[in-house]
Amino acid sequence: MTGPRLTPLSASLPSTVPFVGPEAQERARGRPFRARLGANESVFGPSPAAIEAMERAAAQVWMYGDPENHDLRHALAGRHGVKPENIVVGEGIDGLLGYLVRLLVAPGDPVVTSAGAYPTFNYHVAGYGGVLHTVPYRDDREDALALAEKAREVDAKLVYLANPDNPMGTWLSAGEIAAMLEALPESTLLVLDEAYVEFAPEGTAPPIDAGDPRLIRMRTFSKAHGMAGARVGYAIGEAGLIAAFDKVRNHFGVGRIAQEGALAALGDKRHLAWVIAEVERARARIGEIARENGLTPLPSATNFVTIDCGGDGDFARAVLKGLIARDVFVRMPFVAPQDRCIRVTAGRPADLDIFAEALPGALADARRG
């Protein structure tokens, strides 16, 4: 019996889970984490209005969600001063990145990103047979002009930039993004992942020109809006490119509860402002804790702080291990030389108390080797 015949491309791909969930770690450990600070979720939760909308939608879940995501798209268009035709809603930025790569990348096509940037983007590129070219970080920030130069060199169809950046937390100014766009070849599309942009200082996001065919921007309800488990992301771009998503997307993929929740979250500006203020406080506190322990926090425009542990990758891994052993879920999604760092999500005061209590022991263990 020969069994199903995978395509040569599918057969060549590994069966992986890009990020192991904290639940899997908890099952393996046999006990829960005390602080969940590893996935840059918003521990401050969704807007009460969003919770109420989702609770209300639960009994209505026998109905498919609107496949056109009409109300949410129109509300987002109003918020961003673009047309609904400039917006596509999808199953998180992860889902939208998959569709975008599928639309643009055939086997062998060149794609550019930073070495150590978002693994799920790389997963999609590999999944469609694209060839990934990388550029190193410069001073722990994405190197926009080097990315543009590499895109020109390899004639990239797509170049990925997260601003603010994950996993470093650092950011570029709107001016730097604009300069990068100017430096890009005309037929290279910049996918600007702005998952964390609500946490960034004014002047981080370039003004939105939805008519620009060189740029597609990704936004999400998973971070500042505290709805990671609802899976709602959206892309803003030129209408022709946005319409192309209808060629390939799972039209009913964003369900009714998710759409209702996102719509309500969008309307609650007060909650968003509160979350952003709490995240600022938490970033400062994480910085203090790091410094008290002789470590260096990197500047952050996100809801996490990347901490330079001052050693090599093995040392940082040992610190991570010590924190996890002390029931603190954190991650270290870096490649060298950024793997000297660990990444800690902005938590509530009680979460950060636990982190503060665990860190000295984790460091002592790591120093003992």
Place this chain on the structure above:
Amino acid sequence: MTGPRLTPLSASLPSTVPFVGPEAQERARGRPFRARLGANESVFGPSPAAIEAMERAAAQVWMYGDPENHDLRHALAGRHGVKPENIVVGEGIDGLLGYLVRLLVAPGDPVVTSAGAYPTFNYHVAGYGGVLHTVPYRDDREDALALAEKAREVDAKLVYLANPDNPMGTWLSAGEIAAMLEALPESTLLVLDEAYVEFAPEGTAPPIDAGDPRLIRMRTFSKAHGMAGARVGYAIGEAGLIAAFDKVRNHFGVGRIAQEGALAALGDKRHLAWVIAEVERARARIGEIARENGLTPLPSATNFVTIDCGGDGDFARAVLKGLIARDVFVRMPFVAPQDRCIRVTAGRPADLDIFAEALPGALADARRG
């Protein structure tokens, strides 16, 4: 400015929405439907336990859902007497069909289905460049042996069969499915879409042999479990094939609320039994209404009844139009010669009262031409 360069395959695809949602029709009409009987949703709603679980999960939605869908997969494995490794959970059967086609179908690869069967499957096949070969229905049922013969003739990688069938509502016996499997080439995979199987008589679903690499079965929480808007489907198959989904799937695609709701729904056998009994009653009532109006209801093992309007496609389309004008949402997702039919979802008594009231006028209009 040249703009983004779509792949030749993507460029060749139309930008479509396979099913226009009732919400879009309501927006165009400027008023809501009085009865929502067009999408085979379960108007009887989800289990109260599922509603409660989803309400509870709403406040926890700041956390990503478990990317391994561990608890739900384990519960499903227990229910079906297979191992968790035989089950993959995805964003509805629609999402899983997309992943399956992507895994198996490269441009030019042959795929077999019935003419007039599930359009979203065809959408995925076209989307990955597969070549669709079709076989006509026979006596308004899928022709299993003709499908197997066609699969052999074209050396199909994949053959699709829905049992019970959508849009006809008819079904094959487990014995007919077993005979079809025996007639298939060894390296053709049968994707058996059992979205409606909970409504079918005993002996419709063949026994589950999860070790059989020739067969993958699709199940869903969208129909009998009343959770269409949550987007949870699953596939049961041989462990190696199931593991291959990890090569391509959106790992965080099934959110926290959806997973919690599905798990609770699975545990509520009483609600499921009640829904099935209500659907049986509704099917009988739809049959009566059809006959009272001189039309012929087809036998159904699903939560809808296909009604033969007794004329040609134009006549059935006119009946459909008359029903929609009378604020009854129904659909006519058929190709000739099945397009003499309309399809009516099993509704609550009040829904069917509205249908009964609207049908005579719709028929009179259609007969006037």
